[in-house]
Amino acid sequence: xxxxxxxxxxxxxxxxxxxxxxxxAITHQLLEGTLARLKKFEVKDEDIDLVWVxxxxxxxxxxxxxxDSKKVNxxxxxxxxxxxxxxxxxxxxxxxxxxxxxVSLDTGVPVIFGILTTEDYAQALERAAVKSGDKGGDCAxxxxxxxxxxxxxx
Ligand code: INI
Numbered sequence: 001x002x003x004x005x006x007x008x009x010x011x012x013x014x015x016x017x018x019x020x021x022x023x024x025a026i027t028h029q030l031l032e033g034t035l036a037r038l039k040k041f042e043v044k045d046e047d048i049d050l051v052w053v054x055x056x057x058x059x060x061x062x063x064x065x066x067x068d069s070k071k072v073n074x075x076x077x078x079x080x081x082x083x084x085x086x087x088x089x090x091x092x093x094x095x096x097x098x099x100x101x102x103v104s105l106d107t108g109v110p111v112i113f114g115i116l117t118t119e120d121y122a123q124a125l126e127r128a129a130v131k132s133g134d135k136g137g138d139c140a141x142x143x144x145x146x147x148x149x150x151x152x153x154x
Contacts, residue, residue, distance in 0.1 A: 020079025033136030060099025
């Protein structure tokens with residue numbers, strides 16, 4: 001058996017970030033954690049592109065534009081869909097997650113699902129804040145790891 005193991009190394013990896021303006025205070029927390037963790041693992045600032053979209057529903061298409069450009073090794077989508085705030089939670093959250101997975105599989109470019117889906121605002125804040133859940137940081141690590149797997153492994 002050959003187990004593929006390598007330390008996280010973001011040097012030379014290019015990242016596209018799609019950030020949702022809806023619930024933007026949450027997205028900013030996620031973004032802060034993502035950028036800090038990308039830096040920690042040596043992703044260069046000039047190798048990061050950021051685009052803002054209206055909400056989670058728009059995230060898959062923006063992610064596809066990044067992926068199709070072939071200028072990034074991974075895309076990270078950041079946002080929050082909060083059940084308490086919308087009767088169409090299931091549509092927005094469901095389409096965002098399905099769309100992101102589809103873009104990833106269709107293009108071969110890893111697209112990381114950093115869109116929180118929570119019951120209420122407090123839960124979203126808890127998961128997003130750098131000092132508590134730091135989901136944005138986790139997404140940065142997942143993006144680097146997947147970029148390395150796709151680039152280097154097989
Ligand atoms: N978009 C979100 O990112 N989060 C939400 O919680 C949300 N709610 O509550 O509706 C939301 N709606 C907007 C949606 O993503 C689109 O931007 C909009 O429908 C225009 O297409």
